[in-house]
Amino acid sequence: MRRKIRKTIALLTTLTIGMGMLTGCGADSAGEQGQESSSGSPVEVEGDFDGSVSIAGIAPLTGSFASWGEGAINAYNLAIKEVNEAGGVKIDGKSYKLESAVFADDKSDATEAASAYNNCASYDVSAVIGSCSSSCTLSFVETAQESGMLVITPYSTNATICKTGDYIFRECFSDANQGPTLAKMATDEFKATNIAIVAAEDSDYCAGLAEAMEGALDSTDGVTYEHYGCVTTDTDYTAQISKAIEQGAEVIIYPNNYDTVPNFVQQARDAGFDGPILGGDAWDGTDVTGYEDKFNNCYYLAHVDLSADTDAVKNYVSAYKEEYGSDSGLNAVSSLYYDSIKMLVQAMEEAGSTDPSVIKDALLNITYESMGGTITYDENGDAVKPFTIETFENGELKYYGSF
Amino acid sequence: MTKLIQSLMYGLNLGSIYALTALGYTMVYGIIRMINFAHGDFIMVGGFTLFYTIPVMKNMGLPLWFAVVVAIGVCVVVGVLTEQIAYKPVRGQGSTTALITALGMSLVLENGALVLFGSAPRNVPPMFSLPTIELLGASIPGQTLLTLAIGIIVMVILSFFIKYTKLGKAMRAVPEDKVASTLVGINVNKIITITFAIGSGLAAIASMMYTTSYVSIKNELGISLGLKAFVAAVLGGIGSVAGAMIGGLLLGIVEILVKVYMLPGTYEAVTYLILIVVLLVRPTGLLGKAVSEKV
The missing domain is CATH 3.40.50.2300 (Response regulator)
Incomplete structure (x- = not known):
């Protein structure tokens, strides 16, 4: 009962x-x-x-x-x-x-x-x-x-x-604007005519950004570029970097997420690439501890400058x-x-x-x-x-x- | 030509890290016929130990390789504890149970690290700065040679240890026949614990070389590294020390070559397809011996 x-x-x-x-x-x-x-006690209203x-x-x-x-x-x-x-x-x-x-x-x-x-x-x-x-x-x-x-x-x-x-x-x-802006940064600000892009293919963000960038670079005269793929779980970029160096890239654009950036930058510098490395807004939060000198000459697009x-x-x-x-x-x-x-x-x-x-x-x-x-x-x-x-x-x- | 040499060097660097990791897998498998899926996570533990101890060593003015000694200690403790707490109780329960326990242990370590260290990626400070060497127009980072050298030294020591020392002989006897080993006075439990200690110590050395090449570590580091090293061990013939070394190097070189000459974004598909073909032709791996199971 x-x-x-x-x-x-x-x-x-x-x-x-x-x-x-x-x-x-x-x-x-x-x-x-x-x-x-779910704000806790409903009685308490300040x-x-x-x-x-x-x-x-x-x-x-x-x-x-x-x-x-x-x-x-x-x-x-x-x-x-x-x-x-x-x-x-x-x-x-x-x-x-x-x-x-x-x-x-x-x-x-x-x-x-x-x-x-x-x-x-x-x-x-x-x-x-x-x-x-x-x-x-x-x-x-x-x-x-x-x-x-x-x-x-x-x-x-x-x-x-x-x-x-x-x-x-x-x-x-939007990446539709960010991609062309990154491309413009490479060509106008750093006067690059030879650019390498290393972008993860298994991320909507990275792949979309690379696509928008390529669209802008295609319509820029006198610029050659190569796009090398990678995946978000990669830790080794030596193959892509050595191809970028072989191609004679003056600027490498790496529009991937912040957790992979230290590996990439360190390997690029070790391989002897001293040129500018550009990144998208997902570089925000990148840890540079211990590798400060290698991050010189790296730039990324941000939504806000918190030191402003x-x-x-x-x-x-x-x-x-x-x-x-x-x-x-x-x-x-x-x-x-x-x-x-x-x-x-x-x-x-x-x-x-x-x-x-x-x-x-x-x-x-x-x-x-x-x-x-x-x-x-x-x-x-x-x-x-x-x-x-x-x-x-x-x-x-x-x-x-x-x- | 330069491109090929350069790629081979990068492949050797990646491969020697796989090889060092695979040695740990093979070691444990060779003795207790168990695939320790948590091995990749031991490397993560070693990486985080280095992350925390290197600054301490710097502050105290001690040589930085002391940090590696600490990492070996921590890894051995974690490895032996894992064996005692999780693996030993299920040892008689068959290989599936052991496998599932190892997978579970791997998740415990990954998520335990998440709680302890958070999931933000950390940079391990540089331990030594090695010069880059020019060879036939290709530049070889110093750590590549160091990783390779350490791998070969470890392999040689391990081979000699297993072949000629009393302990090593006991280690080889245990997988042959546990009961007979006990009868001739071998303490099987002790041997297995020692095996785990050595395997975990190797993980700490692997983590040192890993962090010199790939500075950024996080709690999920062990997943793909462990998986690839496992594949390397199988490729070389799991249980064989020289096989792990060769399998690791081969895997690293194939991966880099596929990236350079074929598709960098989908290299994993191509690499592992090649491996499947190799295993179809030689199911026991390159150096593995076909052992008929006793019933």
Whole structure:
């Protein structure tokens, strides 16, 4: 008898939760879904809020790209805290508390990213902020577009992402622009006529960037280039480097992820290549310890220069250090997560709504002052923003210029 | 021609690292007929030990190769603990159980390192700076020669040790017949533990050479390195010390040559296709002896 009662209770609970989720999905108004938030104690409300609005985040907290994830989640929480301290999201004279429903780990893996997204989408959120690697973000943007979920990816630059649909935005530049910019850097800034590209073929980011670069180099007169493939798990690049040297390359472009950069640069320098080595934005976070001299004459495109002498950057850097006690994880990726949230809040306030279908139109017309410069959007939802070039000077990250 | 010599040199460098790793595999397999899939992860452990101890040695003014001694110590402890805790209890349970336990141990070490060291890649500081040598127009990094030399020295010492010392003879006796070995007074458990200690020590030496060529290490380092070294050991004839050396060198050279003259992006497909063909022709590997299993 007792067992039967227990069963009934369990069944009822399941039903109630199920109903809750169903209604949760249907509701667009932000005020109705405070209890789904995972922000700890729901009773404690600092300041007076008329309601709340939830967002969710995705980043690689483990796996190859974990050093991006560390800063990402810190910056995400910092931005939310700052928004709420400044009175929350203000819509029609009411203020809504910004809450994080969940922050999911994509484990630097595309399959895991899809389930991380599903986890986020199971909450009633106005937007999902994520993820880092293009392969991960690509795994869920189509689902998001179909279900009308607003996605702002802070750091995925693959050219196809924002073309998925009108609900998909990004805080960073697109590889469709980054590729030609890298090519232009090689040909204009370093006056190279002979270029070698070493790009991983098993990564959407690296391959897409290389393709965009080749397109630009094809249309430049008097420039020859060779493209040598590799894979993301490679540690040995001596074959590609010796071919680049044989070809007489003046500049090597290595648009791959930061975890492989020290191996590549060290091997290139050991093989006797002293020319400039250029990289894309995924060089952010590269460890140069112990090999400082080899990183001289290396340059990469960045979204932001965190040593810049602007108020926005200085405020962010000091707030981050104050909140987390160190600068661990404080890199460009983190600033993009921070800016994504600040921009989303501005869009919600300008739209006067927390409904994704309204926010997306406001985002298209937004002019947002990010740490890396002014962001506007083209019709695809691709960010138009300036490029920063960073270089290494005996191991120190230095601002080189803007493009 | 220069290109070919240069590629061969790079192949030798990569191959000698595979060979050093494969020696550890072969060593353990030769004695207890067990494939220790955690061997690649021992190299990762060695790499992280070097990462943490080299700066300490620098600060204390000690010669940097002391760090290698520490790494050998740490690897031996980890190896012997792994054997005692995970492998010994399942030793009588058949080879499948042992294999699965080894795979499990490999995951434990990888994820344990994730917890301990985080997953951010680290640069191991340079231990020695060796001059680059010019030969027939090709430039050979000094560490290539050093890795090769260490590989050959280790191989020779190991061969002599197994062939002529009392302990080595006992090591060869154990896989022949465990019961008979016990009857003639060999402590089988002790022999197996010593084997693991030697294998793990080799892993530390391999990690030293690995980090001189490939400075960036992370917790997943052992996965592909271990797998490739395993292939090298099989190619050379698993259980044979000279076979591991030859298999490793061959694998490295083939990999680089495929990268230089064929497709650099899909070299793994081509390389391993070649290996499959080799094994179809010689199932026991290059130097392996066909041993009929006793029933």
